[in-house]
Amino acid sequence: MTAKDSKHPLRGIRSPLLPAVLALFVLSVNAQVDETLTEQVELEPAPEAGAEGYHQPPSLDDIPEGPFGDSVRSGWEAFVNTRQHPKAKRFVGNKQNCGNCHLAGGLAANSAPMWGAWGIYPKYRGKNDHVNTMDERIRGCFTYSMNANSSEAGGPPEPDSQVLKDLQTFFFWSAQGAPIGKNLPGRGYAAVPEPQNGSSVSRGEEVYQNQCSICHGSDGSGKFADDGRQIFPPLWGAGAYNWGAGMHRINTAAAFIKYNMPLGKASPVEKEAVLTDQQAWDVAAYINSHERPQDPRWEGNKASTDEKWHTHQCLYNETVRGHTLGDGAG
Amino acid sequence: MHGRCGFTCGLFGFSLLILLMPTMGAANEAGKKLAQQGGEGVQACSSCHGAQGGGNAAAGWPRLAGLNADYMAQQLTAMADGTRSNPIMAPIASALSEQQRGDVAEYFASLKPPTMAPGGEVDQKTLHRGETLAQRGDWQQGIPACTSCHGLQGQGVGVAFPSIAGQPAMYLQNQIKAWQSGSRHNDPNGLMASVAKRLSDEDSQAVTAWFASLPAKPSNNDQ
Numbered sequence: 001m002t003a004k005d006s007k008h009p010l011r012g013i014r015s016p017l018l019p020a021v022l023a024l025f026v027l028s029v030n031a032q033v034d035e036t037l038t039e040q041v042e043l044e045p046a047p048e049a050g051a052e053g054y055h056q057p058p059s060l061d062d063i064p065e066g067p068f069g070d071s072v073r074s075g076w077e078a079f080v081n082t083r084q085h086p087k088a089k090r091f092v093g094n095k096q097n098c099g100n101c102h103l104a105g106g107l108a109a110n111s112a113p114m115w116g117a118w119g120i121y122p123k124y125r126g127k128n129d130h131v132n133t134m135d136e137r138i139r140g141c142f143t144y145s146m147n148a149n150s151s152e153a154g155g156p157p158e159p160d161s162q163v164l165k166d167l168q169t170f171f172f173w174s175a176q177g178a179p180i181g182k183n184l185p186g187r188g189y190a191a192v193p194e195p196q197n198g199s200s201v202s203r204g205e206e207v208y209q210n211q212c213s214i215c216h217g218s219d220g221s222g223k224f225a226d227d228g229r230q231i232f233p234p235l236w237g238a239g240a241y242n243w244g245a246g247m248h249r250i251n252t253a254a255a256f257i258k259y260n261m262p263l264g265k266a267s268p269v270e271k272e273a274v275l276t277d278q279q280a281w282d283v284a285a286y287i288n289s290h291e292r293p294q295d296p297r298w299e300g301n302k303a304s305t306d307e308k309w310h311t312h313q314c315l316y317n318e319t320v321r322g323h324t325l326g327d328g329a330g
Numbered sequence: 331m332h333g334r335c336g337f338t339c340g341l342f343g344f345s346l347l348i349l350l351m352p353t354m355g356a357a358n359e360a361g362k363k364l365a366q367q368g369g370e371g372v373q374a375c376s377s378c379h380g381a382q383g384g385g386n387a388a389a390g391w392p393r394l395a396g397l398n399a400d401y402m403a404q405q406l407t408a409m410a411d412g413t414r415s416n417p418i419m420a421p422i423a424s425a426l427s428e429q430q431r432g433d434v435a436e437y438f439a440s441l442k443p444p445t446m447a448p449g450g451e452v453d454q455k456t457l458h459r460g461e462t463l464a465q466r467g468d469w470q471q472g473i474p475a476c477t478s479c480h481g482l483q484g485q486g487v488g489v490a491f492p493s494i495a496g497q498p499a500m501y502l503q504n505q506i507k508a509w510q511s512g513s514r515h516n517d518p519n520g521l522m523a524s525v526a527k528r529l530s531d532e533d534s535q536a537v538t539a540w541f542a543s544l545p546a547k548p549s550n551n552d553q
Binding site: 060061103104105107108210211214215223225229231262263264265266267268269270272274 | 462466467469470471472473474478479481482485487488490518519520521522524525528
């Protein structure tokens with residue numbers, strides 16, 4: 001086995017599993033031509049909220065009875081506890097829930113709310129030259145943020161499968177009354193301009209240990225209840241989002257962190273922060289200077305994967321603390 | 331090979347148990363004595379916190395039984411050094427040595443919490459508001475769900491996030507007031523102070539009533 005082979009995501013698999021490995025491999029090769037695995041494009045920033053404020057989703061207490069309401073509830077439950085949801089858990093290949101990156105169960109402005117995402121799909125993307133649907137977009141989330149290729153199912157949910165229907169029913173319900181086709185105030189994360197001198201991993205480590213480690217652990221491994229339910233998500237290592245997830249980008253992580261973390265100190269809906277822009281960028285760099293599951297678009301080596309898929313603000317294939325990142329974890 | 335290892339390991343484990351038993355016993359015995367009889371300058375904990383550490387809902391004195399031992403030891407230190415200001419507890423906590431704080435904390439951590447919820451008279455609407463705040467938060471006010479840090483059932487998470495299920499409503503409300511005023515400022519990273527300051531009096535009453543309506547849950551291990 002050459003050094004390059006040893007970095008392959010399928011390394012270390014024992015031979016009795018070969019048929020399964022081959023099947024997985026075929027799946028992942030298929031997945032590579034699947035549009036869910038194309039590069040995520042940076043979206044236009046959302047406009048500031050005007051006098052009317054943000055879209056107000058309905059209360060979870062007002063989910064109607066009957067089959068439609070059941071689907072909304074199932075979608076919401078899959079969103080907040082994806083790892084243990086009967087229909088969703090097969091597709092989770094790490095220790096994350098959707099609600100970890102979309103606070104308030106996907107309902108808070110400036111925390112990438114689902115009501116903000118709902119109305120901007122389907123969307124044509126020049127990158128993959130076709131009209132991308134919400135169904136496809138969620139499959140992308142599973143592939144990267146939930147590392148679906150390492151899940152029990154070996155990949156994201158099939159198109160139009162029940163879990164995707166339920167999630168979309170929940171999104172639709174939360175967006176009721178919001179205009180379609182508009183970039184709504186509060187959509188996505190509120191962008192944080194890059195500081196003049198960029199970001200620093202070592203300064204970020206200090207921010208992390210002071211502000212983040214109490215919940216996420218000084219080793220980034222998160223915290224779990226005795227019944228296995230996640231309390232605080234892992235931020236790096238095998239349990240974290242993979243090298244293809246949007247959150248591995250320093251600008252995206254900084255935007256999430258600034259108005260969402262530390263939980264209870266920042267306030268996304270009020271757009272209040274306790275970290276400075278510099279601290280948000282530094283800690284985003286520190287968190288993303290650790291290994292995490294391999295990019296599913298692996299091109300055979302770090303340099304090629306970097307060149308093809310990582311032409312954005314991230315540390316993939318960069319050398320930090322004497323280690324060139326991108327080996328993967330898990 | 332397996333059998334031999336089993337025997338060796340068993341023997342080792344047994345010896346270890348024998349070696350550790352007196353120390354474990356001693357810590358618990360010392361803690362138990364302090365709790366039940368008090369010590370020099372220290373009145374018996376049980377005189378306020380109950381014979382089994384179940385607390386006193388009417389007086390607003392907290393349950394200690396089944397709380398995280400390290401959390402309780404830290405609180406005693408905070409009450410001694412004033413970062414958790416408490417006129418009743420300050421002289422008691424100051425009279426205890428570090429060893430005694432650890433002993434008494436370990437003793438109360440080992441006790442089973444009461445199966446009955448402290449409860450209190452509260453209407454359904456208030457309880458419902460409390461449950462909503464506890465489990466989902468109020469993001470318009472910047473308040474995350476209490477359970478997102480204190481555990482899904484309020485059972486506590488490690489040393490930083492204490493068990494709040496089955497604590498008297500008055501005790502919990504007093505703590506929220508203490509964070510709001512700054513008389514308690516020993517929370518890690520100021521997390522709880524920040525949340526407390528976002529809570530209105532009505533919401534504080536509702537959410538504490540809801541946690542008091544639950545029986546205490548077994549404490550969560552850290553990880």
